[in-house]
Amino acid sequence: xxxxxxxxxxxxxxxxxxxxxxxxxxILFVLSLMxxxxxxxxxxxxxxxxxxxxxxxxxxPETTFGGEFETEAVYxxxxxxxxxxxxxxxxxxxxxxxxxxxxxxxxxxxxxxxTTENLLGTDDKGRxxxxxxxxxxxxxxxxxxxxxxxxxxxxxxxxxxQGFYGGKIDLFGQRFIEVWSGMPQLFMLIILAxxxxxxFWWLLIITLLFSWMALVGLVRxxxxxGRNFAYVTAARALGVGDRTIMFRHILPNALVSTLTFxxxxxxxSITTLTSLDFLGFGLPVGSPSLGELLAQGKNNLQAPWxxxxxxxxxxxxxxxxxxxxxxxxxxxxxxKGY
Numbered sequence: 228x229x230x231x232x233x234x235x236x237x238x239x240x241x242x243x244x245x246x247x248x249x250x251x252x253x254i255l256f257v258l259s260l261m262x263x264x265x266x267x268x269x270x271x272x273x274x275x276x277x278x279x280x281x282x283x284x285x286x287x288p289e290t291t292f293g294g295e296f297e298t299e300a301v302y303x304x305x306x307x308x309x310x311x312x313x314x315x316x317x318x319x320x321x322x323x324x325x326x327x328x329x330x331x332x333x334x335x336x337x338x339x340x341x342t343t344e345n346l347l348g349t350d351d352k353g354r355x356x357x358x359x360x361x362x363x364x365x366x367x368x369x370x371x372x373x374x375x376x377x378x379x380x381x382x383x384x385x386x387x388x389q390g391f392y393g394g395k396i397d398l399f400g401q402r403f404i405e406v407w408s409g410m411p412q413l414f415m416l417i418i419l420a421x422x423x424x425x426x427f428w429w430l431l432i433i434t435l436l437f438s439w440m441a442l443v444g445l446v447r448x449x450x451x452x453g454r455n456f457a458y459v460t461a462a463r464a465l466g467v468g469d470r471t472i473m474f475r476h477i478l479p480n481a482l483v484s485t486l487t488f489x490x491x492x493x494x495x496s497i498t499t500l501t502s503l504d505f506l507g508f509g510l511p512v513g514s515p516s517l518g519e520l521l522a523q524g525k526n527n528l529q530a531p532w533x534x535x536x537x538x539x540x541x542x543x544x545x546x547x548x549x550x551x552x553x554x555x556x557x558x559x560x561x562x563k564g565y
Contacts, residue, residue, distance in 0.1 A: 238558040245554015252547040259365035266322035266358035269302050275315035303328075322346075324355035326362040326515035338523070338530040348532040350523050356533065360540050362515035367544070370431065371496035375489055377435055378496075382442035383478070383485060389443070390450025391473050397447070404440055412437045413502065420508040430509060434499055441492050442485055449481035483559050490552030494545045501541060517541050 240246050264271060269282040275292050282302060289300040292310045300307050303323070311317050324330065324345070330353050333339045337353040347356040389397040419433045453459060454477065462472050503509035504518025517537050524534020 235558045239554050242554040242557050244550050245552075245557070248547040248550035249554065252544070252551065255364065255544075255547075256368055259361055259368065262358075262361045262365050265320055266324060266326070266355070266361050267320045268323060268325045268328040270317040270319050272318040273302075273311055273315065274317070275311055322355065322358050322361075324358045326359045327354060327513055328358070329353040330355065338527055338533060340530070341532055347536050348530065350520065350533060351527055351530075356520070356536055359515045359520060360517070360536060363517045363520065363537075364540060364544065366427070366510070366515060367497050367500055367517055370427065370500050371493045374431055374434055374438055374496040375493045377431075378438040378492060379442055379485065379489060381435070381439040383446050383481070385439070386443040386446025387450050387473055387478065387481070390447040391454055391469065391477070393451070393454075404443060407437070408440055410437075416499070416503060417506065417508050420503060424511070425503075425509060426511060430500065430503065434496065438492070438496065438499075441495075442488060445484055445488065446481050449484060450477055453477040453480055487552070487556045487559055490548050490555060494548040494552075497541075497544065497548075 258265065263283055267283055271281070271283055273280040273282060273292075280287055280291070282300070286299050288294075288298060289296045289307060292300060292307060293314070294300065294307060294310060302308065302311075302317070308317075330345060330349055333349065333353055334342075337349050338351045339345070339349045339353070341348040345355050345357070347360070350356055350359065385400065389400045415437070416433055419436075420430065423429055425433075450473070459472055459476060462476060500509060501516075501518035501521070504516040505522050506518075507522070509518055510516050517540060520533060520537035521541075524530070524537060527533055
């Protein structure tokens with residue numbers, strides 16, 4: 228690492244709120260990536276008849292464990308559990324429910340209040356709320372990270388072209404962005420999402436149509452400023468190509484301000500997905516979603532654990548991202564001095 232990068236890292240660590248938010252968010256994200264191990268209706272490992280099986284990753288028929296059916300074993304069925312326990316053992320996840328597992332043994336009608344079996348209760352279909360929160364956190368962050376990555380690539384590329392070449396390219400580009408950004412984005416997203424059957428990648432493409440504009444103005448301003456610097460003029464005089472000048476000489480300076488905005492773009496992407504899911508135009512029905520859980524809380528006011536759980540997870544997630552963004556902004560701020 229260069230001395231400048233080391234100083235920026237020290238500045239980021241000095242911002243205790245941003246530094247600890249980064250670690251907390253990172254730990255939560257890593258745990259959510261292991262959602263299949265933390266919350267599942269299948270055992271992690273099954274030892275049966277001196278052999279090991281891994282039901283989370285491999286599908287086994289019931290006949291593998293001495294059952295009668297060729298279909299996949301239902302491990303929560305007491306009959307299958309007895310078959311396995313008679314000739315071996317099984318290691319279950321801490322939460323014995325997946326995001327779509329229905330608890331048919333509830334003491335009362337769904338949604339049911341928190342119990343020792345369902346720590347945060349169940350939703351209106353009898354599914355475990357805690358399991359859906361874990362899976363919903365994972366899909367929200369993965370959606371936000373993917374959207375932020377592609378939006379940044381497109382926005383940086385377009386802003387670099389406008390700022391470096393200027394002239395008609397910049398003029399027509401700015402007019403197009405003014406018209407495109409003037410459209411009611413949420414309504415357009417709802418219309419487009421209602422035309423096709425939405426899934427993860429369709430939603431990503433639809434939201435990408437508008438999210439790429441977030442960084443264009445910032446990168447364009449950096450390139451407009453940087454193209455007149457002495458080192459750029461000297462590189463042109465030496466015959467260096469435009470592509471090399473753009474990506475090797477000017478872009479590294481523009482990335483400093485770009486990185487500052489990325490945590491805020493990530494939080495905005497997660498908010499967009501949550502809004503679409505809340506309105507019913509997001510992920511397919513049954514998918515683990517924080518927005519869908521918020522909608523259930525609105526429709527089931529007699530079950531406050533639904534709305535409160537989703538609200539706390541969403542607010543903590545967005546707060547951590549904002550704090551990380553503030554820490555990155557302070558670390559990269561040239562006015563702080565290094």
